[in-house]
Amino acid sequence: MTSKLITPALILRSHLSLIPKESQVLSAETISDAATILATAPFPVLSHTGTPTSTNDPTFTYANARALSLFQYPLEEFIGLPSRLSASAGTDRDVREVMMRNVAERGYSLGVTGVRVAKGGKEFRLVDAVVWNVMDEDGVSVIGQAAALVKVDGCPWYKEE
Template identity: 35%
Template sequence: MTSMIEFPWQQEAIIRHSQRLVDSFQHWTGDYLLDVNGSPLETAKALFEAPFVLASHGTELDPVFNYGNRKALELWELSWEEFTRMPSRKTVRNVELEDRKRLLAEAATKGFVNNYSGIRTSSSGQQFLIENVLLWNVLDEQNQYYGQAAFFSNWKFIT
């Protein structure tokens, strides 16, 4: 149970998903998400411990988060289990749901969208502005659509 909570990056499914995140980011942007030349396990650990926020959701009709690195879990004030059971729309204020829907559709069409900003809400109700978000489509090993991921390093709490 401890590894589920503290070290999800050690799970085989998360190691594979971490590789999908890295590969898909490079596919769409031509850049590297992070500079790691190690094993898949080392890549999964580096992503989870990265100094930026990284989160992804699946392909459900109401997409549910399937990944959040340590920074994402801290920012949203959730455990791994809580985060990976939550529909991603629940982090968005109601007034921004249409904007989010447009953003996800644009990324689905183009492959990725850069420089998005918006307000999100943590589990305790704390709101924060996320800036310079890069959102991209996650592809599986057969280059099939597997969901979407978001990466950002800039956020400000709103008081």
């Protein structure tokens, strides 16, 4: 697990530098506005430490209010939760891990789909998500991964904008 802090600025900077402009779902005039941009995004944005490996079990480090509403966790319970628990046990978790490892190698993935799990075991479907690596301050090392859950379905408790 990494000890480097994943900040909104690093999440946004990594999104803007790794994802082709035509596929970016976040934008910014300046990185100094990153906390506000992520907090007010019209969809859930979240991040976790490192990348999934046999020796690393990433934990959530950031979630905007929309992500907390979707996953139905208070911030203090969500931060530090192993991110693998956001996918249903079995096949969905295995597929998610393969996708996250591909992101670690390629830098990002577009059009991500799958079944995810809110607190209490309520399942919902990712219809369209963007996942990318979060790079350190120097833009050299991967310190985490982030996701923008642009479209979800099957979650009547959550209201999309």
